[in-house]
Structures are given as C-alpha cells and as structure tokens.
Amino acid sequence: MTEKSEEVCESCELHENLLEIVKEMMPEETELYDLAELFKVFGDSTRIRILFVLFEAEVCVCDLAKALNMTQSAIS
Incomplete structure (x- = not known):
C-alpha cells in the first residue's frame, strides 16, 4: 500500500498583513x-x-406543478 504524503509549506512564514485583511473582512x-x-x-x-x-x-403554482410533474401541495 502506498502512503500519501501531505503537502506542507516549505517554510512556516506567517503573512500578518494578509491575515489582518482576512480577519477584518x-x-x-x-x-x-x-x-x-x-x-x-x-x-x-x-x-x-x-x-x-x-x-x-x-x-x-399550477404551471410550476405541471412543469415539475408534481402536485401543488408538494410544491408548497
């Protein structure tokens, strides 16, 4: 069985400016x-x-029921 390798960032660098924008939005x-x-x-x-x-x-509703092949009560 082949194990899947997880993709990870090469470096752990936080981009504070982007995180602040996301936090604000x-x-x-x-x-x-x-x-x-x-x-x-x-x-x-x-x-x-x-x-x-x-x-x-x-x-x-009559036309809607006919178009969908359903009863009016099923639509409501």
Whole structure:
C-alpha cells in the first residue's frame, strides 16, 4: 500500500498583513450561521428545480406543478 504524503509549506512564514485583511473582512459568526442555513435550503433537489423554473419565467403554482410533474401541495 502506498502512503500519501501531505503537502506542507516549505517554510512556516506567517503573512500578518494578509491575515489582518482576512480577519477584518470575516463576517460575524451569526452571519456565517445564517449563510450556512441558507445553503441547507439548496440541499433539496426539488427546491433547486423550483428555482430553475422561476428563474426562467414567473409562473403560478399550477404551471410550476405541471412543469415539475408534481402536485401543488408538494410544491408548497
């Protein structure tokens, strides 16, 4: 069995100026949590399909259900 070698930096030099920029720009923890929650919404392929249809055209629930071969109650 072949072992994988980890890639590591040749030298351990911190770039304080870059780290300070990142620290200043990093959103608050609550904002990151909210963003993670938003991305959970996209974890369901049905929601992605709904968004796809709505990006193409403004449609009513009847048309949306027909386009996705689903019932109206499943969409809601």
